[in-house]
Amino acid sequence: MFCSAPAICSFRLLFLSEKRREFIFGSQTAEETSAERFVSSPNGGMNGETKDRTTNGNVRSHGYPEVRNLNYKERKRILVTGGAGFVGSHLVDRLMLEGHEVYVVDNYFTGRKKNIEHWIGHGNFEMIQHDIVNPLFIEVDEIYHLASPASPIHYMYNPIKTIKTNTLGTMNMLGLAKRTRAKLLLASTSEVYGDPEIHPQVETYWGHVNPIGPRACYDEGKRVAETLCYGYEQQEEVQVRVARIFNTYGPRMHMEDGRVVSNFVLQALQNVPITIYGDGEQTRSFQYVSDLVDGLIRLMKSDYTQPVNLGNQEEHTIKEFAEIIHEIVGGTSEIINKPAVIDDPRRRRPDITLAKSVLGWSPKVPLAEGLAKTIAYFRNELEKTAQPIRPVNLDSFFHYSIQA
Numbered sequence: 567m568f569c570s571a572p573a574i575c576s577f578r579l580l581f582l583s584e585k586r587r588e589f590i591f592g593s594q595t596a597e598e599t600s601a602e603r604f605v606s607s608p609n610g611g612m613n614g615e616t617k618d619r620t621t622n623g624n625v626r627s628h629g630y631p632e633v634r635n636l637n638y639k640e641r642k643r644i645l646v647t648g649g650a651g652f653v654g655s656h657l658v659d660r661l662m663l664e665g666h667e668v669y670v671v672d673n674y675f676t677g678r679k680k681n682i683e684h685w686i687g688h689g690n691f692e693m694i695q696h697d698i699v700n701p702l703f704i705e706v707d708e709i710y711h712l713a714s715p716a717s718p719i720h721y722m723y724n725p726i727k728t729i730k731t732n733t734l735g736t737m738n739m740l741g742l743a744k745r746t747r748a749k750l751l752l753a754s755t756s757e758v759y760g761d762p763e764i765h766p767q768v769e770t771y772w773g774h775v776n777p778i779g780p781r782a783c784y785d786e787g788k789r790v791a792e793t794l795c796y797g798y799e800q801q802e803e804v805q806v807r808v809a810r811i812f813n814t815y816g817p818r819m820h821m822e823d824g825r826v827v828s829n830f831v832l833q834a835l836q837n838v839p840i841t842i843y844g845d846g847e848q849t850r851s852f853q854y855v856s857d858l859v860d861g862l863i864r865l866m867k868s869d870y871t872q873p874v875n876l877g878n879q880e881e882h883t884i885k886e887f888a889e890i891i892h893e894i895v896g897g898t899s900e901i902i903n904k905p906a907v908i909d910d911p912r913r914r915r916p917d918i919t920l921a922k923s924v925l926g927w928s929p930k931v932p933l934a935e936g937l938a939k940t941i942a943y944f945r946n947e948l949e950k951t952a953q954p955i956r957p958v959n960l961d962s963f964f965h966y967s968i969q970a
């Protein structure tokens with residue numbers, strides 16, 4: 567369903583506080599910070615908005631960040647499934663600023679309208695509330711297929727739906743790509759490697775996944791999604807790109823996301839115990855969201871068709887990570903251990919040799935800098951919330967996923 571009230575949406579946008587605007591775009595890279603330059607206008611960019619050209623020919627729609635002015639050959643119609651989610655909304659910002667026409671499809675299971683509300687009513691932007699397990703008929707040139715819950719809490723909440731989204735949903739998007747001759751980029755995951763037996767993980771590793779465990783709905787769902795991509799490539803000549811995304815963090819993560827970054831930051835900010843699952847010796851490598859967005863766009867533009875890891879190689883134990891966050895935030899939280907989670911990967915670190923060579927990509931944002939922006943975002947969110955936010959813990963919902 568198309569947003570039927572752009573005027574109302576834009577009206578709300580007009581009254582976003584300065585602080586709010588700062589946090590909407592608080593995570594952008596240097597290139598992206600042009601988005602912060604909102605133009606105040608009496609109509610705030612409502613339908614029937616006025617547009618004018620800046621000295622460099624770019625289009626400035628009143629009330630919106632300045633977007634590039636592309637000619638019809640350069641401008642693409644780009645669909646972002648899951649575009650109202652954490653990663654999707656940052657990607658949408660970059661594509662909009664580059665001057666493309668962007669269509670966001672989201673069912674709002676974990677995505678939120680407020681992540682993209684600053685574009686609603688813009689002439690290059692369309693928001694479609696739609697669940698991709700049902701077919702979609704629009705005309706597009708490129709598809710970034712991100713739609714799927716990604717936090718273990720969310721994807722285990724309704725495993726059947728997670729499987730459907732990644733299988734039927736991916737098939738529908740590949741069908742759309744086939745019909746429109748669009749290029750499709752699949753947001754796959756490091757979870758296709760499962761609990762890996764080789765370290766760091768290279769793209770040629772086939773993985774070590776429990777097909778009937780609590781994580782299987784996501785891990786196997788994404789593995790089938792990859793298989794579907796290459797089936798459509800071979801049989802139907804659909805152009806596909808596959809990004810294997812490693813742990814990513816940044817502003818706009820859901821307050822109840824349940825993943826380790828948001829949990830630890832929210833716990834530290836509220837002086838409640840920081841909860842480590844298991845002994846905390848398991849490792850992860852965290853990449854900042856703007857680095858990921860850069861990698862996704864480079865991959866889409868590249869000629870490389872096989873899977874590519876996108877992640878930061880700096881690896882920490884979860885115990886170290888709890889200490890780092892505690893140190894930066896300060897406060898009085900103690901660090902406690904909770905039962906371990908079933909099938910929790912013991913080690914995870916990407917080998918990004920391939921991304922460096924075929925995309926010329928490597929992450930740029932240091933952990934301290936990314937965490938500072940993320941903590942500032944959550945601090946601001948908490949200030950706006952009347953009640954304390956209790957981070958969602960796996961053991962509160964999923965007794966079956968806790969090791970005996």
Ligand SMILES: O=C(O)[C@H]1O[C@H](OP(=O)(O)OP(=O)(O)OC[C@H]2O[C@@H](n3ccc(=O)[nH]c3=O)[C@H](O)[C@@H]2O)[C@H](O)[C@@H](O)[C@@H]1O
Binds near residue numbers: 717757813825829910
């Ligand atoms: O963040 C991501 O991008 C990845 O998050 C999840 O993978 P996972 O590594 O299990 O993510 P978390 O739930 O953030 O857990 C990371 C580690 O921290 C631990 N953890 C998590 C939350 C918490 O409160 N305490 C805690 O110790 C977990 O047990 C795990 O060992 C998803 O499954 C991936 O698809 C996704 O790419």
